[in-house]
Amino acid sequence: MTTAIAIAGKGGVGKTIIAALLIDLLSQKGIVLAVDADPSANLNLALGLPLEGTVGGVREEMVKDIQKQSLPTGVPMQDILQGRIRATLVESDKVDLLTMGRPEGPGCYCAANHMLRLSIGRLTRNYDYVVIDCEAGMEHISRQTAGDIDVLLTISDPTVRGITAAAAMKELIQELRTKVGGVYLMINRVKGGPPREIKEAADGLGLHLIATILEDPNLADLEVKGIPLIQLPPDSPLQLGVREIADKLKL
Amino acid sequence: MTEAFPVDIGPQYEGDVIRKADLYVEFGGPKAKSKFELVTLNSPAEVEHGRIEVIGPDIFELEEGGSYPLAILIDVAGERLEKETEPVIERRIHMYTNYIQGLYHMNQREDAWVRLSKDAYKMGLKSLRDFGKILIFLYTSELSVIERVAITFITDEKRVQELLPHALEVYHARDERLKGLREEDVDQFYGCVLCQSFAPTHACIITPERLSLCGAINWFDGRAAYQLDPEGPIFEVPKGELLDPVKGEYSGANQVIAERSLGQYNRVYLHSAFEHPHTSCGCFQSICFYIPEVDGFGVVHRDFAGKTPIGASFSTMAGNTGGGRQAEGSLGMALEYMRSPKFLRADGGLYRVMWMPKEIKERYRDVIPENLYDKIATEENATNTDELVEFVDKVGHPWLRGEVELP
Ligand code: SF4
Numbered sequence: 303m304t305t306a307i308a309i310a311g312k313g314g315v316g317k318t319i320i321a322a323l324l325i326d327l328l329s330q331k332g333i334v335l336a337v338d339a340d341p342s343a344n345l346n347l348a349l350g351l352p353l354e355g356t357v358g359g360v361r362e363e364m365v366k367d368i369q370k371q372s373l374p375t376g377v378p379m380q381d382i383l384q385g386r387i388r389a390t391l392v393e394s395d396k397v398d399l400l401t402m403g404r405p406e407g408p409g410c411y412c413a414a415n416h417m418l419r420l421s422i423g424r425l426t427r428n429y430d431y432v433v434i435d436c437e438a439g440m441e442h443i444s445r446q447t448a449g450d451i452d453v454l455l456t457i458s459d460p461t462v463r464g465i466t467a468a469a470a471m472k473e474l475i476q477e478l479r480t481k482v483g484g485v486y487l488m489i490n491r492v493k494g495g496p497p498r499e500i501k502e503a504a505d506g507l508g509l510h511l512i513a514t515i516l517e518d519p520n521l522a523d524l525e526v527k528g529i530p531l532i533q534l535p536p537d538s539p540l541q542l543g544v545r546e547i548a549d550k551l552k553l
Numbered sequence: 554m555t556e557a558f559p560v561d562i563g564p565q566y567e568g569d570v571i572r573k574a575d576l577y578v579e580f581g582g583p584k585a586k587s588k589f590e591l592v593t594l595n596s597p598a599e600v601e602h603g604r605i606e607v608i609g610p611d612i613f614e615l616e617e618g619g620s621y622p623l624a625i626l627i628d629v630a631g632e633r634l635e636k637e638t639e640p641v642i643e644r645r646i647h648m649y650t651n652y653i654q655g656l657y658h659m660n661q662r663e664d665a666w667v668r669l670s671k672d673a674y675k676m677g678l679k680s681l682r683d684f685g686k687i688l689i690f691l692y693t694s695e696l697s698v699i700e701r702v703a704i705t706f707i708t709d710e711k712r713v714q715e716l717l718p719h720a721l722e723v724y725h726a727r728d729e730r731l732k733g734l735r736e737e738d739v740d741q742f743y744g745c746v747l748c749q750s751f752a753p754t755h756a757c758i759i760t761p762e763r764l765s766l767c768g769a770i771n772w773f774d775g776r777a778a779y780q781l782d783p784e785g786p787i788f789e790v791p792k793g794e795l796l797d798p799v800k801g802e803y804s805g806a807n808q809v810i811a812e813r814s815l816g817q818y819n820r821v822y823l824h825s826a827f828e829h830p831h832t833s834c835g836c837f838q839s840i841c842f843y844i845p846e847v848d849g850f851g852v853v854h855r856d857f858a859g860k861t862p863i864g865a866s867f868s869t870m871a872g873n874t875g876g877g878r879q880a881e882g883s884l885g886m887a888l889e890y891m892r893s894p895k896f897l898r899a900d901g902g903l904y905r906v907m908w909m910p911k912e913i914k915e916r917y918r919d920v921i922p923e924n925l926y927d928k929i930a931t932e933e934n935a936t937n938t939d940e941l942v943e944f945v946d947k948v949g950h951p952w953l954r955g956e957v958e959l960p
Contacts, residue, residue: 333572368769375728377644377661378777379769385660389583393573413769413836416747416786417778428570 304429305553306450310436311457312467313342316490316540319521319531320457321435322348323544326532328553329396332430338401340437346392346399350530355390356403357422361414383414384421391425400425431553438467440474451475452483453551455512460492462503469507486512488547490540493517512550515543558687559677560654567648571657577674578615580623580708582659582666587713589663589720590625592643600630602701605685609709612669613679623667624707624716629692631700640727642692642699649691656684662724663717681706734761734772736801736895742790743775744809748834749786752877755834756813758790758806762895763823766837768887799960800825800899818879825899826850826884835875837885839913841897841906842870846938847945849907849952850897854888857910859932862941888913892920904957907945908935925951 307324311317322345325336338345346353364383367373373382392399400422426432434451456471458464465487472485487509489496496514504511516539524531534541547553581588615621629642646665650658655673659666669678678684685704692702707713736742738761745757745765757765761772770778770787778787793805801823810832811819820829826841833840839854844863853867860866874883884897896902903921911931918926928950935941951957 365769374662374724375640375732375771375773377640377773379774380777381647381661385664385666388570388659388666395574398572413745413747413765413767420782424568425570427568428572 304427304432305452306426306432306434307453307455307553308434308436308440308451309455309457310438310440310471312438312464315457315459315464316515317457318343318345318348318435319534319540320455320488320490320544321345321433322530322532323534323540324548324553325349325397325431325433327544327548328431328433331553332396333428334397334431334433335426335429336397336399337432337434338399339434339441341402341404342437343435345435346401348531349397349399350532351392351394351397351399353401354392356401357387357390357418358403360386360390361418365414380417380420383417384424387418387421387425398429438471440471450481453553454482454485455488455547456485456509457488457490460489460497460500460514462500465489465500465503465507465509469509472507472509484510484551486510486547486551488512488543489514490543491515491517513543513546515539558690559679559683560656560673560687562652562654562687562691564652566654567651569651569657571655571668571670575670575672577617577669577671578612579620579666579668581664582620582668584620585622587622587710587717588624588665589713589717590627590643590646590661590665591720591723592627592629592639592646593723594634594636594639595628595630597630597632597701600628600701600703602703603689604703605682605689606703606705607681608705608707608712611680611682611708612674615708617671621708622710622713623665624705624713624720625665626705626707626716627688627692628703628705629699629701631698633698637730638698642696645692645696646688649688649695650684652691653684653687663721681708732892736760736762736792739772740792741776742792742803742806743770743772743779743787744790744813745770745775745787746813747786748836749813749877752832752834752875754814754817755832755877756810757834758809758821758823758831760823762893763801763831764887764889764893766831766834766885766887768838768889797822800828801895802829814877817877821879822899824895824897826897827881827900830879830881830884831886832877832879833874833883833885834877835871835885837871837875837887839886839888840867840870840874841884841886842874843882844907844938844941846942847907847950847953849905849945849950850900851908852888852891852906852913853910854913857912857932859910860936862908862930862935862938864937888917891917898960901952901957901959905952907950907952908941 309321325334328334456468458468468487475482492514518538518540520534520538647658650656655670657668689702692699743759748755759765759775764771779789790809791805793803796802807820810821822829841850841852844851851861853861857867874880874885908930914931928948930944934944
């Protein structure tokens with residue numbers, strides 16, 4: 303069984319570092335497929351992995367080859383696509399990374415996206431965990447290219463604006479065809495305890511607050527030195543927070 | 554039956570991926586320079602059944618973790634086998650290899666990629682000969698038309714490279730031949746309703762001579778998609794009875810259109826833009842549109858930003874054509890449909906085309922008959938219908954001169 307966890311939040315709330323830490327944590331329990339579905343994030347850097355190509359790039363290339371009719375006949379396009387996606391997968395010991403890349407250009411992608419869904423679906427079932435770092439619009443989830451989700455973790459900073467954005471994401475996802483298990487809120491960068499107003503706002507919007515994380519003093523140093531963020535010390539607030547979530551959600 | 558082999562065999566292993574961390578060695582794939590796989594049909598006398606040869610180092614002689622060159626040459630013989638079946642048998646390499654526990658196959662032809670897991674190696678799969686034995690077992694037990702099989706594995710880089718040009722030639726010849734597949738040669742077409750979210754009454758009917766509107770799914774892809782996911786949006790369309798050989802009306806396609814358009818339409822002509830044309834979704838690569846002033850067609854594709862001689866751009870026309878309707882004289886289609894021998898056959902085919910963007914005209918130069926090429930106007934010759942009328946008159950377009958006979 304594969305457990306799929308999507309992590310969403312607007313830019314700057316610490317979403318990618320939380321995704322990376324969760325991936326690192328889960329990789330101690332099983333094999334993880336990390337999916338970078340946010341073109342402006344650099345999940346690969348946070349994980350300390352290279353970048354070999356993107357699913358978006360494969361899709362564009364396929365569409366081009368289809369127009370040129372340069373694909374071999376008699377070989378299903380689905381198989382060709384699957385092979386090309388496989389070739390962009392960055393493999394490491396316990397974690398493989400799939401980078402979705404830029405969203406599609408103009409033109410028709412119904413068929414291409416359908417094939418992508420099948421290919422990615424076939425790939426993901428080989429893993430114990432799939433962790434998806436999503437951009438706020440959650441395009442890949444809405445297009446179902448990333449498959450169904452067991453846990454949606456929305457991340458916010460301790461501002462009412464951030465919480466409202468998280469609630470919008472929750473609503474967005476409930477309108478979609480994608481099946482989603484539980485939706486949870488995590489507030490990052492809290493100084494001291496979580497402010498009461500924020501807690502009330504979350505309650506009012508029907509968000510299930512699962513954890514609050516203190517501003518992490520160790521982060522800046524790593525970023526300055528360009529060290530992969532998963533090397534945060536184990537007693538770092540972010541590490542502790544991610545462990546707390548994993549325990550609470552029994553991941 | 555599988556006790557004789559070091560590893561287990563069965564369709565249950567099909568979706569299993571072998572990750573780099575579990576890899577013993579890999580052959581082919583992005584990291585190996587030379588690789589290919591090729592099935593060749595031979596006479597029974599030439600195929601020594603069961604013979605397996607390994608040229609170059611075998612698995613147990615290779616260093617763990619590496620990527621190595623590989624050619625898989627499979628010779629088959631069988632009384633009822635035909636040359637046309639070679640690609641189908643070759644594709645089975647993919648299927649059968651993935652049936653083998655601890656082996657993983659990706660891609661095809663000159664991109665072939667095989668991975669062997671550490672576990673399988675430990676279980677005793679240490680020679681390509683074992684791989685060969687299993688393949689031969691599967692070929693002969695699953696495909697009764699195959700009477701004899703012999704396999705050669707080449708891991709010697711130089712030898713693989715020497716043979717590669719021949720393989721590429723064979724692939725090319727095959728593509729050309731498969732492109733010649735006709736509607737008459739098959740019993741099934743395929744349908745797709747992926748676009749129904751935007752065009753609720755639309756269904757693509759995909760035949761060997763009619764590509765899907767988006768250009769992304771040909772008949773082979775339709776067949777593969779259906780086999781992979783029979784409940785999915787791509788389904789089988791029994792051809793049924795041929796009701797009109799010229800217009801391309803089949804009882805099977807009619808029935809599917811009636812079902813899938815929820816009763817909106819009950820007939821479809823696959824090869825005419827009039828009366829009951831194919832429905833248009835919104836994904837089509839191009840539009841073929843009737844121009845009354847010249848009694849002919851224009852073709853415009855999605856990337857053409859300018860206006861066509863009738864004054865509308867692609868996007869304006871797309872709005873009137875799409876949505877899942879059968880729009881008479883306005884047909885959404887894949888550009889490649891122009892290569893089909895049945896392209897709008899009932900209406901005069903390419904000989905009825907009077908205008909297309911220069912880019913398209915050049916791209917399809919090889920399919921446009923020589924005596925027609927200069928008679929089709931582009932945006933450089935005509936930007937409105939007056940200019941178009943003048944142009945086709947001047948050059949003497951064969952359709953207007955009455956030189957084209959309808960079938
Ligand atoms: S245009 Fe393409 S995606 Fe749309 S229904 Fe036809 S085949 Fe399917």
